[in-house]
Amino acid sequence: MTDVAGMPGGLPRSMLEALARTSGAQRSFVEQLLRELVLRDPDGAALARVDAAAAARGAVDQVLDSAERWTDHLGGxxxxxxxxxxxxxxxxxxxxxxxxxxxxxxxxxxxxxxxxxxxxxxxxxxxxxxxxxxxxxxxxxxxxxxxxxxxxxxxxxxxxxxxxxxxxxxxxxxxxxxxxxxxxxxxxx
Structure with a gap:
């Protein structure tokens, strides 16, 4: 594993390759999310008790659907x-x-x-x-x-x-x- 941005344990190559294909905004979101996870759950014990796929969908839904709801309500x-x-x-x-x-x-x-x-x-x-x-x-x-x-x-x-x-x-x-x-x-x- 390669150490990325000083994060303990680094990230697997598949994750690095996926990050390389993202837009700047997507990459920034993922990096900030990882920083928050490391800060709030350094050893990953709390996250291990969560359905990671559902939590990820929920986080993305909250960010993207929120923007869409505002556009629906306010217009362009x-x-x-x-x-x-x-x-x-x-x-x-x-x-x-x-x-x-x-x-x-x-x-x-x-x-x-x-x-x-x-x-x-x-x-x-x-x-x-x-x-x-x-x-x-x-x-x-x-x-x-x-x-x-x-x-x-x-x-x-x-x-x-x-x-x-x-x-x-x-x-x-x-x-x-x-x-x-x-x-x-x-x-x-």
């Missing part, structure tokens, strides 16, 4: 370059810095640290009018940006079962901001 996402092109003027994309510093954009950080922007927040190449006020009404210390994104795209009882995004699209920003403030007060209580 732009990355920074997508937003740069979307907000371009006269065919010239805005800078990455302009995107990251722009107020009124709902930026979500994925589990891998990547920043994405839900597509629902844009209309006609611009952010939805009133979205910046909603973002200010619900500070991140009260609700994560992912939770706020879910609230924006879910039918709200206080809005007669309409989604806040739909009302923003219809020009009823004042109604949505008031509902967001009510929600923030409830969260703070």
């Amino acid at each position: 996402f732009y990355d920074v370059d997508g937003v740069r092109r979307l907000l371009s003027r006269a065919g010239r994309p805005v800078s990455k810095q302009a995107v990251s510093q722009r107020r009124g954009l709902l930026a979500l950080t994925t589990g891998s640290g990547r920043v994405v922007y839900p597509t629902f927040q844009f209309t006609g190449g611009s952010p939805l009018p009133g979205l910046d006020d909603v973002l200010r009404a619900v500070p991140e210390y009260l609700a994560s940006r992912w939770t706020l994104a879910s609230w924006l795209t879910s039918p709200q009882p206080g809005l007669d079962g309409t989604t806040p995004v739909q009302l923003l699209r219809e020009g009823a920003a004042d109604v949505v901001v008031a509902a967001a403030r009510d929600w923030a007060r409830a969260l703070a209580a």
Whole structure:
């Protein structure tokens, strides 16, 4: 066996060959998973009592299905370059810095640290009018940006079962901001 990344016992050749065929993201996931296993169960005694195949399927399901569920719920996402092109003027994309510093954009950080922007927040190449006020009404210390994104795209009882995004699209920003403030007060209580 070859010692890999200082891990006790190393990895068998078949595992090394399999790792060599993976993408960078897959390799990083496997390496991090191995580090956690070695850290939390150094001698493998706890893992020996577990159905390893089922545990592996569960871990992958949680990571991949979670991302899929968010996409199903929120719709698509732009990355920074997508937003740069979307907000371009006269065919010239805005800078990455302009995107990251722009107020009124709902930026979500994925589990891998990547920043994405839900597509629902844009209309006609611009952010939805009133979205910046909603973002200010619900500070991140009260609700994560992912939770706020879910609230924006879910039918709200206080809005007669309409989604806040739909009302923003219809020009009823004042109604949505008031509902967001009510929600923030409830969260703070």
